[in-house]
Amino acid sequence: MLMGVVESVMPRDVHNVALRDEEANRVRSSRRVTCLPTLTIGDGPRAIWAALRKSGAVLLKDAATTPAAFEAVTDQFAASFRIHQDPTRQRYSDDDTTQGVTGGTEAIGLHAERAYLPGRPELLFFGCLTPPVSGGATTLCDGAAVVEALPPEEAQRLAVMTLLWRTSMQLRMWQRLWNTDDPGAAAALLNETIDRYGERAQTQHWFEADTLHIDYRTPGLNAGWISGLKAFANYLLLAELEPDGPRATQIDGRRVPKNLLDRLAETADALTIDIPWQRGDVAIIDNTRCMHGRRAFAGGARQILVRMGDAGQQLRATSQSMAKQ
Numbered sequence: 001m002l003m004g005v006v007e008s009v010m011p012r013d014v015h016n017v018a019l020r021d022e023e024a025n026r027v028r029s030s031r032r033v034t035c036l037p038t039l040t041i042g043d044g045p046r047a048i049w050a051a052l053r054k055s056g057a058v059l060l061k062d063a064a065t066t067p068a069a070f071e072a073v074t075d076q077f078a079a080s081f082r083i084h085q086d087p088t089r090q091r092y093s094d095d096d097t098t099q100g101v102t103g104g105t106e107a108i109g110l111h112a113e114r115a116y117l118p119g120r121p122e123l124l125f126f127g128c129l130t131p132p133v134s135g136g137a138t139t140l141c142d143g144a145a146v147v148e149a150l151p152p153e154e155a156q157r158l159a160v161m162t163l164l165w166r167t168s169m170q171l172r173m174w175q176r177l178w179n180t181d182d183p184g185a186a187a188a189l190l191n192e193t194i195d196r197y198g199e200r201a202q203t204q205h206w207f208e209a210d211t212l213h214i215d216y217r218t219p220g221l222n223a224g225w226i227s228g229l230k231a232f233a234n235y236l237l238l239a240e241l242e243p244d245g246p247r248a249t250q251i252d253g254r255r256v257p258k259n260l261l262d263r264l265a266e267t268a269d270a271l272t273i274d275i276p277w278q279r280g281d282v283a284i285i286d287n288t289r290c291m292h293g294r295r296a297f298a299g300g301a302r303q304i305l306v307r308m309g310d311a312g313q314q315l316r317a318t319s320q321s322m323a324k325q
């Protein structure tokens with residue numbers, strides 16, 4: 001059914017693209033599905049970036065089995081890396097940019113990483129040191145495929161929508177981000193980030209006792225810079241499931257309509273695939289286009305590392321030159 005379309009756009013093997021029949025029926029009109037091309041480091045940066053541009057994600061086999069090797073691989077693709085503020089994440093590097101994923105065994109809904117704060121990371125890297133035994137897959141959903149699968153009127157509702165995010169960070173969260181417990185120093189470092197990404201006009205922040213509040217405006221759809229495709233890739237779906245997490249309203253304060261959220265959740269679910277983790281795998285995800293999450297698992301060993309960062313000028317130039325070909 002959709003497999004022929006997938007094969008026609010993929011550079012190499014495609015894993016895990018099967019959709020359940022009833023879900024496939026719902027997205028039958030879509031030209032695009034979520035897929036995960038599989039390569040190795042030996043294929044070279046141009047082939048890897050071509051696959052990332054085409055699919056929004058790529059899986060590198062036998063790429064890294066230690067934190068140091070994971071850093072060496074990911075250093076090839078990003079010029080700088082960020083820290084996630086989650087105080088429960090395991091720390092794997094002195095600079096704290098290599099971390100474990102969110103603790104626990106419960107399912108985590110689809111989201112783009114840190115899409116509710118200024119300076120969204122462009123690239124997300126996962127490294128599998130120990131795959132889960134049963135369940136616990138990392139999920140992946142191409143937000144460009146979601147846009148294509150939506151009825152045009154629903155896509156248009158999102159296209160003209162501005163979202164207002166409110167994030168409230170306790171001390172232990174912003175302390176991890178900026179390695180200080182001084183609100184003035186933290187605010188200065190946040191201002192540096194806002195200016196670096198040119199997002200002064202859409203961001204406000206203030207302290208209330210030890211809690212840092214950040215308001216941040218984003219469009220309902222965003223353009224992935226690698227692919228140039230319009231994508232639904234943000235935190236809206238997970239925010240519905242996290243009572244204490246970042247919240248979004250429309251710019252006028254109204255809630256995002258529930259029927260639109262339901263349609264988005266149904267469409268994204270039908271387009272979600274599992275990353276088939278094996279030890280040594282490294283996944284690179286375009287965080288401006290794709291969302292990810294996690295299946296629940298019963299427990300036991302599961303060691304997935306994460307880094308998030310931005311591509312450097314050299315990689316941007318490579319991507320731009322590919323886009324012209």
Ligand SMILES: [Fe+2]
Pocket residue numbers: 111112113292
């Ligand atoms: Fe995440």
